[in-house]
Amino acid sequence: MNRHLSRRTVAKSALLASAALLLDAGRARAALGGLVPALPAPTGRHPVGRHSCYLVDTSRRDPWASETPFRELMLTVYYPACSVAGRAPAPQLPPQAADAFGQILPQTPLQLPGPGVDWAGTLSHSCEDAAPLPGRRPVLVHSPGGGDPRGLGTTLAEELVSHGAVVVSVDHPGDALAVEFPGTTPFRRDQVRTTVLRGDPRDQPDVFRTMIDARIADLHFVLERLRHAADLPLPPGLAATLDLRRLGVYGHSAGATAVSEVLHEDRRIRAGINLEGYLDSPSGELLPVAAQGVDRPLLLVGSTEFTHRREMDRSWSALLARAGRTVRRALVADADHWVFTDFAAVLPQLQAAGLITAERRNAVIGSVPPAVSVPEVRRTIRRFFARHLTV
Secondary structure: OOOEOOOOOOOHHHHHHHHHHHHHHHHOEEOOOEEOOOOOOOOOOOOEEEEEEEEEEOOOOOOOOOOOOOEEEEEEEEEEEOOOOOOOOOEOOOHHHHHHHHHHHHHOOOOOOOOOEOHHHOEOOEEEOOOEOOOOEEEEEEEOOOOOOHHHHHHHHHHHHHOOOEEEEEOOOOOOOEEEOOOOEOOEOOOEEEOOOOOOHHHOHHHHHHHHHHHHHHHHHHHHHHOOHHHOOOOOOOHHHEEEEEEEEEEEOHHHHHHHHHHHHOOOOOEEEEEOOOOEOOOOOEOHHHHHOOOOOEEEEEEOOOOOHHHHHHHHHHHHHHHHHHEEEEEEOOEOHHHHOOHHHHHHHHHHOOOOOHHHHHHHHEOOOHHHHHHHHHHHHHHHHHHHHOO
């Protein structure tokens, strides 16, 4: 079943809200670093805490670095907090990762600017290591898009947490544009690890397969560690809030591909959301989730302006034909592929500041205003998980 999430007719109040967002962003300029993009605040009643977590999987080698005998991961755990009064909000990206992100971004197919934007200055609406709010919370594991650092999913993660969930956002080093670790190792001499990707992985079948296989293994490892959360280095009391009987997954692009397959493989996951991720290889071979179907709720969310939507539809249609009513589909009108990330709110600010053209903004997130796209995407994801996990 298809349905459009947003309409071409935009309410006057929504346009005014969008204008206000851009005006506020235009005022928030750092004296030396350029434009400081602003992220929209979450709408729920809970303040948001966050904790960065370093994990090592000693059971496998790093697929992108043959000299490394283990797999390192970085997570951000977002959670409802008792209070964040008097605490400074955490940055969207860690400082060294943000610097690397700004240097590499202009070289990617997105063609977005590094100079003129203070990527390190962008703040979240969550506070590091705030005291967790007691209670039992559904857990949502998030995998970002190919090449994207986990911080590009900050806005959506904070929204879900403000309404009562715990979100675990996973970085996939070697793939992600820039990942900052707590320190170095004998095998990794730099604190920041940058991407090995060059161009679109869908144009390189072996690279695409490695990326998806690595992400699936990463997510299985994280899920297993969460089942022993008391052993993780988390703020006091946080592990006790994780209700893994209400476990969901969501991801964007390559992350969506990976979480869909993990949902298929791990029956302990109750529901998942695929934000515009392929369910086949570049050769057209269906992943098991599409070839065999899935018997738990999965929402496929796409954008109407995505250049490769017809290509992606082949694998989505295969799944829909096998899955019956457990799989549903939705579309965001006037939107493009990265509308499901923080770029939905950030790129209109860059356009208003003259740092990108309307054509470049539209090629990445579409023409839909952030006052429409951000609430629609948030609401759709929140309602889906509320229905199936009681978020």
